[in-house]
Amino acid sequence: MEYKSQKVAYPYFVIALFLFLLQVLFGLWLAINYFFTLPQGLVNVFPFATARAIHTNLLVLWMLLGFMGGTYFLLPDETKREIYSPGLAYFQLVLLVVTGVVALVGFVFGWTQGRPLLEIPRPLDFAVVIGALIFLFNVGMTMLKGKNWTVIQGTLLAGLIVLALLYLFGIPFYHNLSVDWYYWWWVIHLWVEGAWEMITAAIIAWILLKITGVPREVVEKWLYVELGLFLFTGIAGIGHHYYWLGAPKYWLYVGGIFSGLEPVPIILMLIDTFKHVKHRQLEIKNPLVWTYAVGCAVFHLLGAGVFGFVHTLPMINYYTHGSQVTAAHGHMAFFGAYALLNLTVFYYAIPKLKGIEFFKESLGRVGFWIMVIAMTGMGLAFGVAGVLQTYLERVMGLGYMTAQGEMRFWFKIVFSFGLIFLSGVIITIYDLLTLKPSVKREG
Amino acid sequence: MSKKAAFWIFISGTLVSLIILLALTFDFHQKVKALTHAENLSPQVLAGKWAWEKYNCNDCHTILGFGGYYGPDMTRAYWRIGESGIRYAVEKPEQAFANSFRKMPKKNLSPEEIDNLVAFLKWTSQIDTHDWPPQDRKFKLSSEAKRLVAGAGISVGAALFKDKGCFNCHALQGVGGTTGSSLDKIGSKLDKEAIARYIEDPSKVNPQAKMLKFDLSSEEIEALAKFLENQK
Incomplete structure (x- = not known):
């Protein structure tokens, strides 16, 4: 660690990991709801809806804290100067975490905006906006003062600004439900297939640059091409959410064509990652970091690319829309594209923050494989449940609950894989927080 | 490929897609009123939407296919179970789902809120969704x-x-x-x-x-x- 202010990233990482653990615990509870009959009294006070709001908001919160921590960690290295104000960085963390905790506790007492993923009540949205503005100010000032512009910095800053701007579309009360969902997707879709992709592509480009020693020129060129394709397919690809919400029919074509191309940049990103690793000019110090980086690229393709593609075309989506097929895709894609990215950053940054050059990685490797295998199993089990639902409810026309009855078994499988996943998460978190130096490089 | 060429791929790819989205968004606003029968968006329907959000219905039920997958989709609930079906489930979930392996919470809505919710779901049932969802298609x-x-x-x-x-x-x-x-x-x-x-x-x-x-x-x-x- 060359710059003192990089250490502000550490509390971001620790809190993000803790929220990740909580997210998984709530996820397990949700799975129980699907196969086990809970008593009416419990359902009245702690319904599925509340637990789901907590599960998904924890996801968003830990992802964003991970991105922010990652940004604060790479910023001094990229700009060649200390962070503009470490104090603001800590203040912003406290503000966001307190807001998050108030929101999560509020959900339990029924304080909610009542729109999926955007449940945080409107008064708290202002706290979120203030936190985001402080973050942008701090990052922007560091870059401005650094006067050492790079493509990675530019991409990162642009991604963060777009992320903050898009959040604003989620705040108003929309009169028309169709318009409401139209702009809901500006937050959700343009986040995960726009702003978040920009941020994570910049972060992963920086990490590849650091661990492989491939010339910056090459890394940044690929970054441009990938992002160009990500945004070309992703922005108009929002149409795959507009098929059935009361929008004109041409969205079936726009959404189908653009989102059908969405796997292309992901494939490119995978090839590019392999290429960089192959043409590396530095000795890889901690192979686990690039296991994570490559794992992220592969799982990104599987979860977002493959599982997304299978139900993105309108003639399939007509039957799968709003079924557990979406849940299969959602879990695999968020884990592959974003959870693994954050963990890649953590495994790269935390040893540096602790002054460990080579770390013992046997436990971390176990954690990685448990999580990856369990998430694959979970995604497949969700997928089977989704196909059953699609066939029984939508094609055969049996009632909703009849189909759900046939799906119960697969939720037990989801739950079982969830338990295995939890063990992987616990191992990984324990490992990250107690990293030990190793004398020799482990292979 | 030079870095400059890569930069132009980035700029043009992004702009083309963005222009398509913005142009179609403009067009969406022209057409959505007719597609959703916005003339029927009465104060009662809006109050019903508030109730729908206040009780976080959407984190169990999908509507227009979006939301939680724990309960059936509500877009066409007004067709499927009608006003009395909606009232029964909301007012007395403990009876309506007594034999069901999955329960619905009793949220103690006021009679007025229930009226509003029904009005809202009646309005959603006539949104032109290109005949989605397949399980609630009405006439074939x-x-x-x-x-x-x-x-x-x-x-x-x-x-x-x-x-x-x-x-x-x-x-x-x-x-x-x-x-x-x-x-x-x-x-x-x-x-x-x-x-x-x-x-x-x-x-x-x-x-x-x-x-x-x-x-x-x-x-x-x-x-x-x-x-x-x-x-x-």
């Missing part, structure tokens, strides 16, 4: 049902029973919903005429009936009654 037999009738030789009544969503509430041989009664032995209790009369307008036969009056032609009612008469 599903292709699956047509195949059943033509291929396996089952009666039109049986196909209608499945296709009109009777299974949502009623069970046959253990398959189906638990809100309504099981119809395994209905033929030994009622004859065809009585069944037909009941389907035609349940509340006329029994003022306490929970079942709705469905939009069925007399031929459809006849076929359904014939099918049910044989369940003995």
